[in-house]
Amino acid sequence: MKESNWVSKTIEFKEKNQLHLRPAVKITQTAEKFNAEIQFLMGNEVFNAKSITDILIFASALVGSEGNTFDIKASGPEAENALMALSNLFRNELFSEEIK
Secondary structure, X not given: OOOOOEEEXXXXXXXXXOOOHHHHHHHHHHHHOOOOEEEEEEOOEEEEOOOHHHHHHHHHHHHOOHHHEEEEEEEOOOHHHHHHXXXXXXXXXXXXXXXX
């Protein structure tokens, strides 16, 4: 059996806003666009980026995490594109529609 090649990127979550349902939906919708297995990793926890339930649990873990950093890990034909889209989402777009 061929071993999957994973690519990863560390993300620093600097938003003052908490990650709630609307941004969580944006994350899963973005992840669903790609032919890749995508996971968010924080400490020993692994969250499926295409599962709204996992992302909401991830959001609660993110609020209490020291330094608010996590890794995105992806494998598959579109893994690199998925990482780029999700990291851009966290960097630029996730809260663009929120009322500040």
